[in-house]
Amino acid sequence: MDIVGVLIALGVLVALAYRGWSILLLAPLCALLAALLAGQPLLASWTQTFMRNAADFIAQFFPIFLLGALFGKLMEASGSVEAIAVKMTETLGAGRAIFAVVLAGAFVTYGGVSLFVAFFVLAPMGHALFKAADIPHRLMPAAIALGTSTFTMSAMPGTPAIQNAIPMPFFGTNPFAAPGLGVIASAVMLGFGMWWLQMARRKAKLAGETYRYAGLTASDAISNDDRMRERGAVAHDFDPGEIARGGHAAMRPGFLIAALPLVVVVATNLVMTFAVLPRIDAHYLAETAWGSTTLSAVAGVWSVIVALTAGIVALLVTNFDRLPGLRSIIDAGVNAAVLPIMSVASLVGFGAVVAALPAFETVKVWVLGIEGGPLVSLAIATNILAALTGSASGGLTIALDALGPTYMEIAHQTGLDPELMHRVAVIGAGTLDSLPHNGAVVTLLSVCGVSHKDGYLDLAMAAIASALVALVVVITLGTLVGSF
Known part of the structure; x- marks a missing residue:
């Protein structure tokens, strides 16, 4: 009956969460439902198990959520993300429209910008490029997802994405864990995704399919959609509801200033990891x-945090001098981390x-x-957990909370x-989290003005299939030659 109770509780959680119900209430209620069906004490399950573990997660990772959201909002409000995207598109031109969108997304997210911020800046740029190149706009969500939600989130060494930070306390690793395998995985994801998108084009x-689009602007698409906001907040580390809040620079900076x-984020992360922290005395x-x-x-x-x-x-x-109403921008940035x-x-x-x-x-x-060894399992x-929760970070933390010590043994x-193990876990969490109900997927399709019917297959091939192929490659290489 215990297993049945878990499945019932999980089913209720998944079904109601993706109908827009707040996970803040659903999660404890469904946890108590699972405890009730298993005959466990309810109040103790809530205050001693649920709340203690939730609080531990916040204590460990809130600084990264807070600083990441603030950094992303400042990059957006200053026009820096837009400046980088414009430079990429001007350099590569309409003839390489798909690659320009992918590269712009990869550049800003590897530097620490939240993918939700990238979505709202890249979508208008993508429409302009795809229109100039006469590429069907249904391919745009896949191009944006490939650049923002795959290798820069889970594979590139040193990425400041929260998913890359989560395994570190469990495995005693750093952001640059298994750098060689990470670079190979990144190349596989990018290569496979670009191959698919070019073939689809x-x-x-x-x-005879051409560019045809006359829909809502990116911010109009979700500004009044609370259900999408709930889904998006569960999926990643930035509250989409804060995108439109705060001021915005009247004139964007030059590319070098924007970049x-x-x-600085990437360089500081590297220096802290390999030069500063190994030399400090932290016996206290x-x-x-x-x-x-x-x-x-x-x-x-x-x-x-330092990066x-x-x-x-x-x-x-x-x-x-380019940030109008700095306090309101900062307020929007820090608020974007809370939900x-x-x-x-x-x-x-x-x-x-x-x-428990x-x-x-x-x-x-x-x-x-599971056959295949610990890396496969x-x-x-x-x-599985990322798919069920619709959250790479949530699924990854649940898996490592339950199984991390066993894997270390x-x-x-x-x-x-x-x-x-760090690299396999992060890439694994960043695959099936992009199923159709995922908040980031729903948001991206809406921002681009594309339906699931028209755009999801290409998005799945670019974001899920590419990551699964890379995961197989990393597990195979790691089994044969170890980490490097």
Whole structure:
């Protein structure tokens, strides 16, 4: 009955969440439903299991959500994201419209800009480019997703995406875990995605299909859609409702000024990871007052925090006079972090209650017994949970909360490199999270003015199939030659 109860609770959570019900209420209610059907104490399940685990997630990752959302909002409000996108399109031209959109998305998201911010800037640019090149606009969501939601989120070494930060406390890794495998995975995702999009473009041209679009603007598409806001906040680290709030620069900066903060984020992350943190004396962290932890458990998060802070400072210094109503922009940026982290933390709390049920041991044994070894079982576990929750970060945290210590034991026993597990887990979480009900998918299609019927197949091939192929490549290489 315990397993049936878990399935019922999960079914209710998924069904109501994607009808726009708030995950903040659904997650505890469904967790209590699972506990009730398993005969567990309800109040203790809520206050001692659900809330403690949700609070732990917030304590670990709120600084990254907060700084990431603020950085993304400042980049958008200063016109920097737009300036980078314009430069990419001017350089590559309409003849390479698809690649220009992909490259612009990759550039800004690898530098720390939230993908939701990128969506709203890239969509108008994409329409202009696709119209000039006479490419069907139904391919635009796939191009944007390939650049913003695949390799720069899960594979590129050092990416400040929250998904890349989540495994670090569990495995004692850093943002640059398994850099060689990450670069290879990125090349596979980009190569496969571009191959598919170019093939789809050729087929559309042979069929006589052209650019046809006369719809809503990007901000009109979701400004009054609360259901889309709820879905989007669960899916990623920026509240879409804050996109239209705050001022916007009347004139965008030059490309070098716009790109500088992104370069600062990546460079600072690299220096903190390999030069600064390894040299500091952090023995005090073992004391109870500092959480009885180790430097390896917090260094990765510290690197990203300092990198994003440096990027924000660089942006403010170079764009201060360009930011109208700075306080309102900052307010919108920090507010954009609250709903996403509370939503993901609620999913983590739900997962913790489920993991504490006696029946979960059966699930755990099944996952660890999957043929192919621990890397395959880890990839499948993160895939399934990301798909069910509609959140790469939520699914990844639930999986590692429940199974992370067990995988670390396996790593110690077998010599498996934690960096390899880190990269497999992150890429695994970034695949089936992009199913049709995912908040980011729904938002992107709406922003681009494309229906699921017209645009989802190409988006799935660019965002899901490419990541799955890369995941297979990484697991195969990691099994044969280890991490590098």
